[in-house]
Amino acid sequence: MSRWRPAHALCLVTDAALCGPRGVLAVVDAAVRGGVGMVQLREKTQDSRDFVERARALKALLAGRGVPLVINDRLDIALLCGADGVHVGQRDVSVDDVRRWLPDAIVGLSIESPMQLARVPAGVDYLGASPVFATATKADAAPALGLAGLAALKAATDLPLIAIGGIHAGNAAEVLRHGADGLAVVSAICAAEDPLTAAASLSACLAAQRQLSRPDRREDR
Ligand SMILES: Cc1ncc(COP(=O)(O)OP(=O)(O)O)c(N)n1
Ligand SMILES: Cc1ncsc1CCOP(=O)(O)O
Numbered sequence: 001m002s003r004w005r006p007a008h009a010l011c012l013v014t015d016a017a018l019c020g021p022r023g024v025l026a027v028v029d030a031a032v033r034g035g036v037g038m039v040q041l042r043e044k045t046q047d048s049r050d051f052v053e054r055a056r057a058l059k060a061l062l063a064g065r066g067v068p069l070v071i072n073d074r075l076d077i078a079l080l081c082g083a084d085g086v087h088v089g090q091r092d093v094s095v096d097d098v099r100r101w102l103p104d105a106i107v108g109l110s111i112e113s114p115m116q117l118a119r120v121p122a123g124v125d126y127l128g129a130s131p132v133f134a135t136a137t138k139a140d141a142a143p144a145l146g147l148a149g150l151a152a153l154k155a156a157t158d159l160p161l162i163a164i165g166g167i168h169a170g171n172a173a174e175v176l177r178h179g180a181d182g183l184a185v186v187s188a189i190c191a192a193e194d195p196l197t198a199a200a201s202l203s204a205c206l207a208a209q210r211q212l213s214r215p216d217r218r219e220d221r
């Protein structure tokens with residue numbers, strides 16, 4: 001298991017097409033300056049050689065900034081670039097296989113329904129609650145969980161939940177109130193005119209939630 005904890009983390013999941021001519025690295029650099037605390041490199045169309053090259057460049061960009069790099073789907077790319085973690089879905093390489101090669105890495109697993117919680121293997125650091133809202137970014141996304149579905153997941157697991165799908169600064173606070181420990185976004189940052197400001201707005205929502213959940217602020221004390 002990794003020592004990294006996703007509580008109140010803002011995760012940027014990259015999409016090269018949405019980053020446009022600015023490029024993924026420039027968008028990530030701005031987003032990290034705006035408060036992104038984890039970056040997931042998600043490449044669905046690139047060939048393997050370009051994927052590794054981009055992963056190594058991102059790893060170098062993030063080095064020394066305390067921001068872990070997680071690779072979507074591809075254990076081989078994670079090994080080749082020295083990534084900090086891997087995010088897998090229900091039909092990707094198994095968590096057990098990731099753990100065999102990366103015993104100390106961050107491992108995230110997507111969860112699309114409460115039923116899938118019954119089959120979460122040991123060795124998972126966080127669950128990606130996916131998708132909370134409908135999204136045009138992932139064509140093959142499962143039906144939206146909704147806020148009630150997110151809350152049901154939260155009630156049924158002790159693992160940290162990172163919510164993803166249709167999240168932006170306008171609904172982030174509500175998502176956090178319904179049990180998300182962290183937020184993952186693609187278009188809210190990659191497609192933003194100003195990724196630094198977009199990340200800062202989302203980061204402010206997480207900071208506000210962090211304040212509210214401080215033990216000395218809880219009303220039930
Ligand atoms: C944080 C986070 N949660 C869920 C996902 C979705 O992963 P997956 O279901 O494997 O789908 P793809 O991203 O591979 O299309 C994610 N990437 N990140
Ligand atoms: C990768 C992924 N996994 C579940 S939904 C999603 C896409 C989320 O994109 P957006 O933040 O633009 O809705």
Ligand SMILES: [Mg+2]
Binds near residue numbers: 072073087089092
């Ligand atoms: Mg996947």
